[in-house]
Amino acid sequence: MTSDAVLPSARRTAVRRRAGPARRARRAAPSPGWRLSPWAVTTYLLGGELPDGSRIAPKYVGPRRLMEVAVATLATDRALLLLGVPGTAKTWVSEHLAAAVSGDSTLLVQGTAARRGGHPVRVELRAAARRGPVGEALVESPLMRAMRTGAVARIEELTRMPSDVQDSLITILSEKTLPVPELGTEVQAVKASP
Ligand SMILES: Nc1ncnc2c1ncn2[C@@H]1O[C@H](COP(=O)(O)OP(=O)(O)OP(=O)(O)O)[C@@H](O)[C@H]1O
Ligand SMILES: [Mg+2]
Numbered sequence: 001m002t003s004d005a006v007l008p009s010a011r012r013t014a015v016r017r018r019a020g021p022a023r024r025a026r027r028a029a030p031s032p033g034w035r036l037s038p039w040a041v042t043t044y045l046l047g048g049e050l051p052d053g054s055r056i057a058p059k060y061v062g063p064r065r066l067m068e069v070a071v072a073t074l075a076t077d078r079a080l081l082l083l084g085v086p087g088t089a090k091t092w093v094s095e096h097l098a099a100a101v102s103g104d105s106t107l108l109v110q111g112t113a114a115r116r117g118g119h120p121v122r123v124e125l126r127a128a129a130r131r132g133p134v135g136e137a138l139v140e141s142p143l144m145r146a147m148r149t150g151a152v153a154r155i156e157e158l159t160r161m162p163s164d165v166q167d168s169l170i171t172i173l174s175e176k177t178l179p180v181p182e183l184g185t186e187v188q189a190v191k192a193s194p
Pocket of ligand 2 (some may be wrong): 090091092
């Protein structure tokens with residue numbers, strides 16, 4: 001018999017890979033909403049030296065300006081769109097950004113994923129409720145959890161999403177609200193300030 005716990009994972013999340021450097025960078029960051037200050041997030045991505053002399057290894061190799069704009073976009077409460085040809089570190093950078101800002105890079109919506117009756121952006125309602133949908137029947141999407149907790153959510157393959165899923169994102173991005181019409185309610189995004 002094998003146990004998942006003892007098997008080495010093929011790929012560790014950015015949080016686990018970089019737990020040490022991130023922890024050291026966090027010491028230099030006075031930030032209640034974000035885990036790291038914008039400066040520390042940029043240093044985590046591009047590498048550098050901390051005031052205590054520890055060295056942070058670079059994750060992204062490329063123009064500093066690009067990472068500064070990316071961090072500034074998130075810090076000013078806007079959505080960040082990474083657009084580029086395949087293999088240019090869009091996923092890589094988004095994972096590290098989420099890990100550095102929220103301490104969690106797993107809140108991911110895969111835009112092209114098969115849906116099996118659920119909705120990747122909104123919620124799933126468990127089929128149990130003969131009385132009609134109730135709060136306990138709600139299964140949060142990763143995006144909904146991110147909105148509720150003020151964490152960074154990542155959306156992959158935005159341009160290949162079905163159009164109705166893209167439509168759901170419009171309300172979320174413009175109103176910062178996720179309506180749940182089945183329950184006559186909505187989820188408001190929590191603001192996480194740097
Ligand atoms: N500028 C870079 N700095 C550091 N690593 C890089 C850079 N460009 C590419 N890589 C490496 O290439 C790998 C592939 O990049 P990634 O999967 O993030 O590309 P992508 O832009 O998301 O591609 P796709 O459009 O196919 O999804 C990353 O895991 C990373 O190790
Ligand atoms: Mg990618």
